[in-house]
Amino acid sequence: xxxxxxxxxxxxxxxxxxxxxxxxxTTVLAIARDEGFACHALTFRYGQRHAxxxxxxxxxxxxAQVTEHVIAEIDLRVFGGSALTSDIAVPxxxxxxxxxxxxxxTYVPARNTxxxxxxxxxxxxxxxxxxxxxxxxLDYSGYPDCRPEFIDAFAAMARLATRAGVEGTSQLKIHTPxxxxxxxxxxxxxxxxxxxxxxxxxxxxxxxAGRACRSCDSxxxxxxxxxxxGLLDPAQYIVAGAG
Amino acid sequence: xxxxxxxxxxxxxxxxxxxxxxxxxTTVLAIARDEGFACHALTFRYGQRHAxxxxxxxxxxxxAQVTEHVIAEIDLRVFGGSALTSDIAVPxxxxxxxxxxxxxxTYVPARNTxxxxxxxxxxxxxxxxxxxxxxxxLDYSGYPDCRPEFIDAFAAMARLATRAGVEGTSQLKIHTPxxxxxxxxxxxxxxxxxxxxxxxxxxxxxxxAGRACRSCDSxxxxxxxxxxxGLLDPAQYIVAGAG
Numbered sequence: 001x002x003x004x005x006x007x008x009x010x011x012x013x014x015x016x017x018x019x020x021x022x023x024x025x026t027t028v029l030a031i032a033r034d035e036g037f038a039c040h041a042l043t044f045r046y047g048q049r050h051a052x053x054x055x056x057x058x059x060x061x062x063x064a065q066v067t068e069h070v071i072a073e074i075d076l077r078v079f080g081g082s083a084l085t086s087d088i089a090v091p092x093x094x095x096x097x098x099x100x101x102x103x104x105x106t107y108v109p110a111r112n113t114x115x116x117x118x119x120x121x122x123x124x125x126x127x128x129x130x131x132x133x134x135x136x137x138l139d140y141s142g143y144p145d146c147r148p149e150f151i152d153a154f155a156a157m158a159r160l161a162t163r164a165g166v167e168g169t170s171q172l173k174i175h176t177p178x179x180x181x182x183x184x185x186x187x188x189x190x191x192x193x194x195x196x197x198x199x200x201x202x203x204x205x206x207x208x209a210g211r212a213c214r215s216c217d218s219x220x221x222x223x224x225x226x227x228x229x230g231l232l233d234p235a236q237y238i239v240a241g242a243g
Numbered sequence: 244x245x246x247x248x249x250x251x252x253x254x255x256x257x258x259x260x261x262x263x264x265x266x267x268x269t270t271v272l273a274i275a276r277d278e279g280f281a282c283h284a285l286t287f288r289y290g291q292r293h294a295x296x297x298x299x300x301x302x303x304x305x306x307a308q309v310t311e312h313v314i315a316e317i318d319l320r321v322f323g324g325s326a327l328t329s330d331i332a333v334p335x336x337x338x339x340x341x342x343x344x345x346x347x348x349t350y351v352p353a354r355n356t357x358x359x360x361x362x363x364x365x366x367x368x369x370x371x372x373x374x375x376x377x378x379x380x381l382d383y384s385g386y387p388d389c390r391p392e393f394i395d396a397f398a399a400m401a402r403l404a405t406r407a408g409v410e411g412t413s414q415l416k417i418h419t420p421x422x423x424x425x426x427x428x429x430x431x432x433x434x435x436x437x438x439x440x441x442x443x444x445x446x447x448x449x450x451x452a453g454r455a456c457r458s459c460d461s462x463x464x465x466x467x468x469x470x471x472x473g474l475l476d477p478a479q480y481i482v483a484g485a486g
Contacts, residue, residue, distance in 0.1 A: 070321050070322070072317075072318060072321050073316065073317070073318050074315075074316070074317045074318075075315060075316050075317075076364065078313050078315050078365075079313070079361075079364050079365045079368045108364075109363075109364040109365075109367035109368050109405065109406075110360055110361075110363045110364035110367055110401075110404055110405060111364070112404070113360040113363055113364070113400070113401070113404045114357070114360040114361060114364060116360075117353055117356040117357040117359075117360040118322075118353075118357060120352075120353040120356055121319065121322050121351075121352045121353035121354070121356070121357060122321075122322045122352075124352035124353055125322045125352050142409075144403065144404055144405055144406060144408045144409040145404050145405075147403070147409075149403055150400070150403045150404055150408070153396075153399050153400035153403050153404075154400050154404075156396050156399070156400070157356070157393070157396035157397050157399070157400045158353075158356070160387065160390070160392055160393045160396050161353055161355070161356045161387055161388050161393055161396075161397075162352065162353060162387055162388075163352075163387060165387045165393070166385075166387040166390075
C-alpha cells in the first residue's frame with residue numbers, strides 16, 4: 001500500500017480488523033488504515049483446510065504495517081457442518097453465472113458471530129471502539145451472517161456485553177465498508193488505496209503450492225471482479241487463463 | 244444425579260449446555276436434563292490457569308450422562324486483560340460481606356459472548372434450538388455479560404445469525420434458569436435434582452491438588468450458599484472450616 005498513510009496524526013484511534021488474508025478483508029484493512037486507525041489485525045486458525053490463508057494474512061498484515069497481528073487458535077472442526085471445516089466437497093462451477101442461490105455448503109455455522117466475539121474481546125482489552133469486518137451482502141447474499149440486520153444486531157448486543165456497556169457509555173461500532181459493494185467495486189477501492197492483491201488468497205480449494213483452482217465460487221467471483229475492472233488478477237492459478 | 248431421568252420419552256429435543264465444571268453450570272445441566280433435553284455439554288479450555296476445571300467438567304458430564312461432551316480449545320490469553328487469563332492477582336477477602344462493587348478483575352472480556360457464539364455454532368450443526376447458560380445477575384452483578392439485557396440482545400442477534408435466521412424460522416432460545424436465583428437457591432435446586440456438588444470446582448485460586456482457597460470471591464459466595472441451606476459444602480478446601 002503506497003498511499004495509505006493515516007490521514008490524521010492526532011489522537012490515533014485503535015481498530016480491530018478481522019483479516020483472513022483474502023481479497024475482501026485485505027481491502028477492509030486498507031480502508032481502516034486510510035481512515036487513520038491504528039490497526040490491530042486479527043486472524044483465526046480455525047481448522048480451515050488451507051494453511052496458506054494464514055500465510056497470506058501474515059503477508060498482508062506486514063505490507064499494511066499493522067500495529068499488531070494476532071493469530072488466534074480456535075477449532076471449529078469439533079462441531080463439523082461445513083465444507084470449509086469438514087469433509088464435504090467444495091462445489092465447482094464452470095462460470096460465475098452458475099453460482100447457486102441459497103446458503104452455500106461453504107457456510108461455516110456462526111463463523112462471523114464467533115469471529116466478531118473475539119474481536120470484541122480484543123477491542124475491550126485495547127480500549128478500542130471500532131471493529132472492521134469485510135462482510136458483503138451482495139456476492140455472499142446466501143450467508144446469514146453477512147447481512148446488515150445481523151451486523152446491526154451484533155453491534156446492539158456488543159454494546160451491552162462489555163464494561164462500557166454496564167456504564168452505558170459504549171461507543172462500539174462495527175464497520176462494514178464493503179457490505180453493499182460489488183466485487184468489482186471492492187477491487188477498484190483496493191487498487192486506489194494501493195493494495196497488492198498478489199499477496200492475497202481467496203480460493204476454497206487451492207493446490208499444495210497454494211495456487212487457486214479457478215472454479216470454486218470464490219475464484220469465480222474474484223476473477224469476474226478483476227475482469228470488470230479491465231484488470232488481470234495477480235493471484236497464482238493452477239490453470240492459466242484470461243484472469 | 245439420581246432423579247434426573249428425562250420426564251418425556253417422546254421427541255427428545257437437543258440442547259447445548261455450557262459447562263465449566265463449576266457449581267452454577269452443573270446445576271444448569273441438571274435442570275436441562277430434568278426438563279427432558281438430550282444434553283450436549285460444551286466446555287472450553289481457554290487458557291484459564293487451572294486444568295482441574297476441565298477435569299471437574301468431565302466428571303460432571305459423565306455423572307449427568309450427557310449425550311456428548313465437547314471440549315473446545317480457544318486461547319483468550321492472546322488478548323490478556325483478566326485475572327483469570329493473565330498474571331493479575333486474584334483478589335482475596337476474609338468474608339463474603341467484603342466483596343466489592345463494580346466489575347471484578349476476574350471478569351474476562353467478552354467471555355460469555357464468545358462462549359455463546361460457539362454454543363450457537365454447535366446448536367446449528369445439531370439442529371438444536373436451545374442453549375443453556377448458568378449466568379446469574381445477583382451474585383455476579385458486576386459482570387456485564389451476566390445481565391438479562393445482554394442475554395436478550397444475544398438471542399436477538401443469534402436468531403438472525405444462522406440458516407434458520409435467513410428463513411425467518413429461528414426458534415433459538417437462550418435458557419438462563421439461574422439468572423435471578425441467589426447462590427443458596429441455586430444450591431437448593433441442585434440438591435433437589437440430585438447434583439453431587441463434590442464433583443464441582445468453583446475456586447479462582449486452588450492449590451496444586453485442586454483444593455479450594457476459601458477466600459476468593461467464588462469460594463466465599465459458594466460457602467455462604469451452602470451455609471444458608473444448612474449444608475456442608477462437599478468441595479475440598481485447603482484450610483478446614485465450617486463450610
